[in-house]
Amino acid sequence: MIVLRPFWLLGAALLLSLPAQAQQIQRELGDFDFKLATTPTRSMAEGLISPSAVGTFHGGVDLSHANGLYFGQYAPSMGLTKTSTLKLDNYVGYKQPLGGDLGYEVGVIHYSYPTLAANNSYALYGGLSLLGRRIGGALNDKPSNRTGTLFANLGRLPLFGVDLSVKVAHHQFSTPYTIGDGSRVDGFSDWSLKFSRPWRGVDLNLTWSNSNLSGSGCDAYSGINTTCDSMVTLKAQRSFF
Template identity: 45%
Template sequence: MLKKILLALAILLSAACVAESDVLEREVGDFDLKLGTAPTRSMAQGLVRPTTAGAFHGGLDLTHASGWYVGQWSPSVGLSEGSQLEVNSYLGLARQPFDASLGYELGLIRYSFPEVGGRDHNEYYAGLNLAGSRLGAALSNSLGRTDSTLLLDLGALKPIGVGLRMKYANHALDEPRYLADGGSVRVYNDWSLNLSRPWLGIQLDMSYTGSSLGGPQCGAYSGQNVRCDGLLMFRVERPLY
């Protein structure tokens, strides 16, 4: 309980420091320090992010001029009823060794649940940025399953200016999930495709998601998509000011 209180005080202090913004940034020698009430970093070219925030949340990120970085983010302090203390800690290296058109990244993020046994797990990730196109890969070993994911973001394709982003994931369960019809599921895949384009101040988005499961098999689905079966969505967004 003392750990929760100290962590909550640290989060409230960082929130007070960033009252006008989600992130407070300072230079400390060769380091860039960020304190925030929202995650300040995504990894593997946007594929890996610290988990979604709960009622009490906050964290810090420290980056060295050489490209090494370390950070910790708590999406939940576990003070509210039904919530658990969770801490995401990460360490990585992001560099652009030649010029701004080529860069790479690799690292590890640790998801810790001090109050719940057996839920701690690691996620390994790597990313590549080449002339505006991004490629990310991640491998996660959590309780009872292994998940591997690939992300390809080609940016705005010339000459039509349509942004193309694709994601493909493989999910392998340690033990088969048995279904009511007598079948079972142990390995399955899912994917997503997103097309986007700005037009007259409006952002147009179209996305399609799907998986290798269908019908009764969807009862075993737990992947990156909201739904197991195919889903096509359109979105039109325009800022008011």
């Protein structure tokens, strides 16, 4: 088990001391590059951070060495409100160039809910980077279901001037889920498309997410998005660090 509780406590204390608009602080700590941020900073692991409800407190820390080793902890939700639960995503990985603009990355991420007795799980991930673009996959195998995820950051689209990232996942239940009308759901798929563009110092993000579940079938949903149904969200944020 990956245990990074002290790092989370440090990150929480520092994040709460920052202005609300701050996004990232970066420092050199000996041979390590230290990052403290309110958004995920790790390229491949970022695509696997579990979703959190809008309005929750979130943040984490990341340490990386010049030899390619890195580890960190991100809290999608710090559980500071009555309706939120503390979530911790711990990860450790290795990233190296293969020559030119080609590189690879592998790692493992641990999803945990410290205030709950169960629901902990692991995911193995890996991917390739080429010319500033990244594509990868992950497998999360836990007793209740198995999830396979493909994600890609395709970089700037030349005709539109926006960055595009895509994530698609398939979830297979170990035991079929019975919904209200008596029918059973063996599994489901979900996906998201994210368009990003800087504008006058502000990062604009437009995201469309959806799944192949609908109606009462959404009772079985526990996927990569915050909701089962089709949803479009627009987010604007400005970094002051």
